[in-house]
Amino acid sequence: MKKNIPLVIAILSVVFFLGLILKNEQHLKHSDSIYIQLAPVDPRSLIQGDYMVLNYDLSFYDVAVQKGRPHIPMNATAIKNKSSVVAYVALDAQRRVVKTSLDPQLLEMYPSVSHRIVLKNPDNRLDRLYPASNSFLFAEGLAECYQAAQYAEFKVDEKGNAILASLRGEGLKDLACEKRKKWWS
Numbered sequence: 001m002k003k004n005i006p007l008v009i010a011i012l013s014v015v016f017f018l019g020l021i022l023k024n025e026q027h028l029k030h031s032d033s034i035y036i037q038l039a040p041v042d043p044r045s046l047i048q049g050d051y052m053v054l055n056y057d058l059s060f061y062d063v064a065v066q067k068g069r070p071h072i073p074m075n076a077t078a079i080k081n082k083s084s085v086v087a088y089v090a091l092d093a094q095r096r097v098v099k100t101s102l103d104p105q106l107l108e109m110y111p112s113v114s115h116r117i118v119l120k121n122p123d124n125r126l127d128r129l130y131p132a133s134n135s136f137l138f139a140e141g142l143a144e145c146y147q148a149a150q151y152a153e154f155k156v157d158e159k160g161n162a163i164l165a166s167l168r169g170e171g172l173k174d175l176a177c178e179k180r181k182k183w184w185s
Contacts, residue, residue: 145177
């Protein structure tokens with residue numbers, strides 16, 4: 001019996017990780033795409049390859065000011081000590097984020113083109129909120145190609161959970177960087 005314990009643990013570990021992979025694959029397959037514009041990005045070299053720090057241009061929008069209501073300005077108190085924050089985004093016809101707010105009334109103002117998204121909150125600052133990932137790993141030697149990235153494509157489910165799917169260039173065109181690099185070169 002004791003001889004089988006490591007085998008059982010190994011099998012349970014494999015089943016657990018396969019479940020996570022299948023869950024994320026379903027998320028990617030059945031979720032809506034939204035595109036967030038990138039602010040200037042910073043490619044860096046690591047021992048294992050290259051990565052790019054992603055800075056998102058979320059442009060927070062105060063709904064209360066637009067409706068003429070008294071309001072508490074959007075600041076760190078609204079997000080203080082929360083590891084993640086639910087935000088609401090208004091999208092244009094190409095599903096690019098044009099407005100972001102912490103106020104759910106943004107959904108009422110733009111009912112047909114709005115979405116909720118969960119943002120990570122590492123520093124309790126509005127300008128440091130980001131969806132899913134703030135960096136993008138890629139194969140060594142593709143930094144020049146990925147510098148052309150202007151948008152990040154996220155797959156977002158109905159609860160607002162996001163997965164970074166790809167980086168896109170001008171006009172939301174696929175950069176196709178991985179196809180440019182051959183395994184033998």
